[in-house]
Amino acid sequence: MSDLPEYYFRVRENGAFVFRVDTENRQRRIDMDQIAVVNIRNGQVKPHGDRELSDADMQAIEDWMHDRAELLAWRDIDDIHRAVDYLNTTAHWAQSKASDEQLEAVTDALLLAMHDLRTVLVRKKADRMLAHTRTDAD
CATH class of the missing domain: 1.20.5 (Single alpha-helices involved in coiled-coils or other helix-helix interfaces)
Structure with a gap:
């Protein structure tokens, strides 16, 4: 189980819930402890409960936010390229099949x-x- 990442981000519409993944316990099970909530739109990071986030926590969160923003930007342009394909397919359908x-x-x-x-x-x-x-x- 040591292949698991140290952090898990449960994606939601505006960001993610951030969990620290723990496999170093007596039961050898996966424990996920929520440490923060991230809002990617405004860049806000809220620690969960009374937690204080470590520098490593913040670095992992900032890295995820950067990677997530890049992925979402790529998806946006990919969707537009698909729309162009759909328009072409629609034109062919209207001309030949509809x-x-x-x-x-x-x-x-x-x-x-x-x-x-x-x-x-x-x-x-x-x-x-x-x-x-x-x-x-x-």
């Missing part, structure tokens, strides 16, 4: 969502181009 009834059921929702997305993308691209033009002028 019945009139199916198209009637989804066309308005798709058109509104695509219009909204296009509006946001065009505005954001214009903002970036404007900022880039200002930077070049300086």
